Amino acid sequence: QTISLEAGSRVLRFDTTADWHERHKILKVAFPVTVSAEEATYEIQFGHIRRPTHMKTPRASAMFEVCAQRWADLSDGHYGVALLNDCKHGYDIHDSVMRLSLLRGPTHPDPNADQGLHQFTYALMPHPGDWREAGVIEAAEDLNAPLRVVPTSLAQGSSRSLIEVNTRQVIVDAIKRAEDSDATIVRLYEAWGRPCKARLRTTLPASRAFLCDLLEREHKQLDVVDSAIDLELPAFKILTLKLEPE
Numbered sequence: 224q225t226i227s228l229e230a231g232s233r234v235l236r237f238d239t240t241a242d243w244h245e246r247h248k249i250l251k252v253a254f255p256v257t258v259s260a261e262e263a264t265y266e267i268q269f270g271h272i273r274r275p276t277h278m279k280t281p282r283a284s285a286m287f288e289v290c291a292q293r294w295a296d297l298s299d300g301h302y303g304v305a306l307l308n309d310c311k312h313g314y315d316i317h318d319s320v321m322r323l324s325l326l327r328g329p330t331h332p333d334p335n336a337d338q339g340l341h342q343f344t345y346a347l348m349p350h351p352g353d354w355r356e357a358g359v360i361e362a363a364e365d366l367n368a369p370l371r372v373v374p375t376s377l378a379q380g381s382s383r384s385l386i387e388v389n390t391r392q393v394i395v396d397a398i399k400r401a402e403d404s405d406a407t408i409v410r411l412y413e414a415w416g417r418p419c420k421a422r423l424r425t426t427l428p429a430s431r432a433f434l435c436d437l438l439e440r441e442h443k444q445l446d447v448v449d450s451a452i453d454l455e456l457p458a459f460k461i462l463t464l465k466l467e468p469e
Contacts, residue, residue: 224237224239224240225237225238225239226238233348233349233350233358233362234307234346234347234348234362234366235346235347235348236344236346236366237252237344237345237346237347238342239325239341239342239343239344239345240340240341240342241325241326241340242339242340242341243326243328243337243338243339243340243341244339245326245328246328246330247328247329247330248327248328249324249326249327249328250324250325250326250327251322251323251324251325252322252323252325253320253321253322254304254306254320254321254322254347255319255320256297256304256319256320256321257319258297258298258299258303258304258319259318259319260276260297260298260299261275261276262274263276263295263297263316263321264295264296264297264298265290265291265292265294265295266291266292266295266360266363267291267292268292269396269412269459270412270414270416270459271414271416274286274289274316276316276317276318277317278317287315288313288314288315288324289313289314290312290313290314291312291314292312293307293308293309293363293364293366293367294306294307294354294359294363295314295316295321296353296354296359297316297319297321298350298352298353298354300352300353301351301352302349302350302351302352303349303350303351303352303353303354303357304321304347304348304349304350305347305348305350305354305357305359305362305363306321306323306345306346306347306348307345307346307347307348307359307362307363307366308323308343308344308345308346308366309343309344309345309366309367310343311323311324311325311343311345323345325343325345326341346362346366348362355392355415358391360391360394360414361391383426385398385425385426385427386398386409386423386424386425386427387423387425388411388422388423388424389421389422389424390419390420392413392414392417392419392421393411393412393413393414393419393421393454393456394411394412394414395409395410396410396411396412397410398410401439402439403439405468406465406466406467406468407427407465407466408439408463408464409463409464409466410462410463410464411461411462411464412456412459412460412461412462413456413457413458413459413460414459415458416458416459417458418455418456418457418458419455419456420454420455420456421454421455421456422451422453422454423451423452423454423464424450424451424452425450425451425452425466426450427466427468428468428469429447429450429467429468430467431444431447431466431467432444432445432446432447432452432464432465433445433464433465433467434462434463434464434465435463435464435465437461437463439463439465441465445464452464
């Protein structure tokens with residue numbers, strides 16, 4: 224295992240290689256932290272959910288382990304700690320101990336589950352404030368899809384993104400070609416659990432824009448002004464936009 228803290232980074236990485244051949248055992252990593260809160264926050268698909276950190280009720284006791292996508296966070300409003308992962312999704316956060324399940328050794332229904340060589344990374348991210356302002360979502364994205372440096376012969380100059388959104392509250396989750404045309408599909412969602420307004424700006428050729436459902440069926444045409452589209456999103460709203468070229 225390699226534990227690293229890169230210059231300027233907020234994240235302590237644990238790059239791990241394990242050759243696992245255990246049976247009827249489970250490997251977890253545990254981090255006792257100096258944060259106390261009644262609930263912890265877990266990332267789920269296109270949003271997050273809060274779950275209790277105690278076992279005071281039958282419902283809470285049944286959640287001895289819960290699933291999460293790329294991160295879970297324990298914060299008291301002034302300070303917090305996030306536990307990030309790139310492929311391990313079994314969490315349990317009780318009292319002030321954050322744990323992540325790494326490997327298991329079951330014999331049923333699949334006797335070979337988790338057997339063999341594994342490479343995975345998890346990371347610890349202390350932060351001030353809550354996870355929203357601290358940028359936990361962005362840190363989890365960096366861990367799972369880091370930027371790749373590619374040498375080119377292009378001249379230096381100004382740069383812009385294909386898609387820009389003017390608020391960190393809205394996450395662009397996918398940019399793809401439409402299934403039935405040359406249009407571009409942009410899928411985004413409100414990630415903080417708070418209604419908001421957002422302005423999306425694009426450098427793609429987009430003479431028209433449509434609000435679509437997840438199957439890319441057009442529901443409503445949107446105004447495109449100077450390559451920008453104004454949007455309103457309720458909490459946790461998923462939007463699919465179709466940008467049609469000229």
